[in-house]
Amino acid sequence: MQTNVPVLVVGAGPAGLVTAIGLARHGVRSLVIERHPSTSIFPRATGVSVRSMEIFRSWGIDDAVRRGGWRVIPRQATVRRLDDRHPTEAPLGFPDESASLAVSPTTAAVCPQDHLEPVLVDLYRSLGGEIRFSTELVAFDEGPDGIAATLRDRVDGGTSVVRSSWLVGADGHRSAVRAALGIPMVGPDDLGRFMSVLFRADLSDVLGDSTYGLYVIEGEGPPTVLVPSGADDRFVLGMPLPPGMDDADVTAAFPMERCVALVRAATGRPDLAIAVLATSSFAFSAQVAARMRDGRAFLVGDAAHRMTPRGGRGMNTAIADGFDLGWKLAWVERGIAGPALLDSYEAERAPIGRRNVELSMAPGGGGTEDGLAEDLGVVVDPAAPAGAAFPPDGRAGSRAPHVWLASGGQRVSTLDLFGREFVVLAAGDAATWREAASIVADRGFDLPLRVVAVGRDLGDADGTFAARYGLADGGAVLVRPDGIVAWRCPEPPADAASALASALATATGRGADEARPASSEAA
Numbered sequence: 001m002q003t004n005v006p007v008l009v010v011g012a013g014p015a016g017l018v019t020a021i022g023l024a025r026h027g028v029r030s031l032v033i034e035r036h037p038s039t040s041i042f043p044r045a046t047g048v049s050v051r052s053m054e055i056f057r058s059w060g061i062d063d064a065v066r067r068g069g070w071r072v073i074p075r076q077a078t079v080r081r082l083d084d085r086h087p088t089e090a091p092l093g094f095p096d097e098s099a100s101l102a103v104s105p106t107t108a109a110v111c112p113q114d115h116l117e118p119v120l121v122d123l124y125r126s127l128g129g130e131i132r133f134s135t136e137l138v139a140f141d142e143g144p145d146g147i148a149a150t151l152r153d154r155v156d157g158g159t160s161v162v163r164s165s166w167l168v169g170a171d172g173h174r175s176a177v178r179a180a181l182g183i184p185m186v187g188p189d190d191l192g193r194f195m196s197v198l199f200r201a202d203l204s205d206v207l208g209d210s211t212y213g214l215y216v217i218e219g220e221g222p223p224t225v226l227v228p229s230g231a232d233d234r235f236v237l238g239m240p241l242p243p244g245m246d247d248a249d250v251t252a253a254f255p256m257e258r259c260v261a262l263v264r265a266a267t268g269r270p271d272l273a274i275a276v277l278a279t280s281s282f283a284f285s286a287q288v289a290a291r292m293r294d295g296r297a298f299l300v301g302d303a304a305h306r307m308t309p310r311g312g313r314g315m316n317t318a319i320a321d322g323f324d325l326g327w328k329l330a331w332v333e334r335g336i337a338g339p340a341l342l343d344s345y346e347a348e349r350a351p352i353g354r355r356n357v358e359l360s361m362a363p364g365g366g367g368t369e370d371g372l373a374e375d376l377g378v379v380v381d382p383a384a385p386a387g388a389a390f391p392p393d394g395r396a397g398s399r400a401p402h403v404w405l406a407s408g409g410q411r412v413s414t415l416d417l418f419g420r421e422f423v424v425l426a427a428g429d430a431a432t433w434r435e436a437a438s439i440v441a442d443r444g445f446d447l448p449l450r451v452v453a454v455g456r457d458l459g460d461a462d463g464t465f466a467a468r469y470g471l472a473d474g475g476a477v478l479v480r481p482d483g484i485v486a487w488r489c490p491e492p493p494a495d496a497a498s499a500l501a502s503a504l505a506t507a508t509g510r511g512a513d514e515a516r517p518a519s520s521e522a523a
Contacts, residue, residue: 001160005031006333008149008164010137010177012039014113015301015318016170017120021059022326024127025420026481028333031162032129033151035136035171039121042198042278043112043229043236047094047213047312051375051399052319053106054483058419061119062106068115070211070231074108076364077212080219081268082226085208092213093311095370103376103391104402105413110213112230113315137176140167142295166329167297170322173285175303181294187287187357191308193241195250197259198278200233206267217266224266234277237263241281250281284308286361288354292346300325305353311365313356316375321349327481331508336447341509348380380484394469396488400425400479401468406459414465418483421448422504426476427466428455433476436496443497445504448481478503 007023009016012034020030048056048065056062074094077087100107121131132151138159140149146165152158169177178185215226224239239262241250256276264272285306292299301318325345331337359366359374367374377390381397389398403414417423426433430453437451452458454465469477474492477485478500487503489496505511 003031003160003162005029005162005164007031007166007168007329008033008147008162009168009170011170011172011175011301011303012036012117012121012131012133013170013172013301013318014045014116014120014315015303015322016168017117017124018055018319018322019168019170019300019326019329020129020322021120021124021127022323023330024124024129025059026327026330026334028330030129030168031164032124032131033135033137034131034133035154037134037154039117040114043114043234045113045309045312045315046110046227046229047316048109048111048116049312049316049375050095050100050104050106050108050372052316053109054104054415055319055323057106058415058483059123061123062109064119064122065111065116066109068119068230069109069111070228072110072211072213072228074213074370076214076216078216078218080217082203082206082215082217082266083208083268087212087215089212091364091369093313093365093367093369093371094213095372099370099372103372105404105415110228112234115230137171137180140177140180140297142167142297147296165296165333168325168329169297169299169303170301170318171303173287173302173306175299177297178289178299178303181297183294183299184290185287185306186290187285187306189283189285189287189306191284191286191361193243193245193281193283195239195241195254195281196279197237197254197263197276198229198280199235199237199259199263200275200277201235201263201267201272202233203235203267206269206272219265224262226266237266245281247281254279286357288350288357292350292353293342298325298329298342298345304349305357307357307360310360310362311356311367311371313360313365313374317353317356320352323482324349331447336508338509338511344380344509352378352380392468394471394477394485394488396485398485400477400483400485403465403468404461405454405465406461411461412458415483417450417452418479419481421450421481422486422507423479424449424451424476424500425469425479426451426453426474427469427471428473429453430456430476432474432492432496433500436500439497440501440504443501445501445510447504447508449504478507480507 007030009032023030076090076092079087097107134154138150147167149162217224227236287306289304300321373390379397392401434451472491475490478487486507493499
């Protein structure tokens with residue numbers, strides 16, 4: 001059997017599903033394959049950052065994501081036992097609601113991965129997407145016209161061929177796509193091994209009225225950690241392993257009765273009713289792929305960068321990778337952007353991946369106390385220092401600032417204006433920019449483009465738009481579909497049409513060698 005599809009996505013974790021949803025939302029079909037029989041059956045990552053929730057809010061699934069989580073204090077508590085009512089608090093790298101709402105229309109969430117992934121699957125399928133579970137990639141070849149991939153059904157052993165224009169490797173840290181491309185990983189792959197016990201128990205009388213995002217339990221032995229992992233009373237107890245233990249040693253050293261005893265000792269409840277759901281051992285790693293693209297193949301998420309759990313950045317970095325790649329791949333496949341746009345994927349995402357991997361090696365996850373600067377302050381410009389725009393200030397290469405606007409008596413965020421097209425946000429009268437957009441279209445830029453006048457089309461609810469975006473009256477920014485500012489023109493230019501055409505040419509990879517607009521900023 002042979003299938004033809006524009007994009008083959010290998011892996012149905014958050015990275016692969018977000019990439020596929022982005023493709024679908026921009027009008028490009030994909031096939032997602034996953035070697036396992038379903039999405040994750042374990043909670044795994046639970047912290048969903050503000051930026052990730054902004055993406056999910058723009059897709060209309062933020063409430064569905066939150067339904068699988070629970071409210072926790074986004075800080076670390078160090079205790080001698082879990083019933084300690086006077087813990088020592090420390091940052092956990094996630095903001096509280098008040099800090100989030102000062103710079104965003106939404107907040108971070110605690111949602112286990114085994115709830116998040118089905119929500120993403122449902123959205124992808126509602127957009128016409130196809131997923132084949134229990135299906136693995138056997139091999140692939142790239143030719144001048146695309147990729148031919150051989151797949152195997154892990155249930156009946158049958159094989160099939162999929163021909164696609166592009167291949168996305170979202171298949172985790174043991175990526176078959178990365179291995180087939182011969183791309184090495186750089187960095188330490190074993191920073192210590194750990195044992196985790198996933199269990200279900202009612203700890204309401206142990207933890208009290210408030211639950212922290214993570215507990216460090218300092219008893220007589222090495223410190224252990226407890227991570228709340230869902231609203232259904234699931235928790236993960238983790239502990240360091242002695243050097244040199246292999247999987248067989250771990251299995252022998254941690255029979256079921258010992259796992260139960262460890263949980264009871266941590267809780268201080270010797271008769272606690274416990275259901276041990278799973279045990280596993282794993283190594284902390286801090287590695288990045290030597291490259292994130294090879295011809296028509298791309299790496300996203302853990303296939304491109306492995307980081308320790310410190311700071312909770314792994315899944316969120318994967319989501320941001322997929323969000324960046326999805327629209328760019330779709331626009332190039334549809335012919336409304338030039339091939340050079342795809343070069344920007346690695347140029348923009350690789351430095352962020354490297355930075356997040358490095359931060360994950362620091363005690364506590366590194367970075368700022370609430371993680372907002374690393375999450376929302378990124379500037380996707382290799383020449384700019386990481387986190388150089390927090391709070392976001394409208395400069396080119398940064399995530400567009402959140403400002404509340406008024407539309408028909410309702411409040412809308414500036415972030416609600418982005419997603420499907422390029423948007424020119426103008427301060428005040430936008431007549432010049434509307435005329436420029438019309439001229440640009442006549443010049444052959446047949447792409448989704450909208451002009452919005454803040455102060456005319458939409459009310460400036462708080463009177464802060466121009467200041468937040470660094471614009472004088474008549475100035476404008478050009479914002480990409482992913483909410484990144486592609487170009488800022490602080491004041492009205494002498495030739496708005498030429499300036500806008502040049503900015504669009506650069507931003508869509510259709511004229512990277514063209515001169516940048518005068519008296520403006522571009523990324």
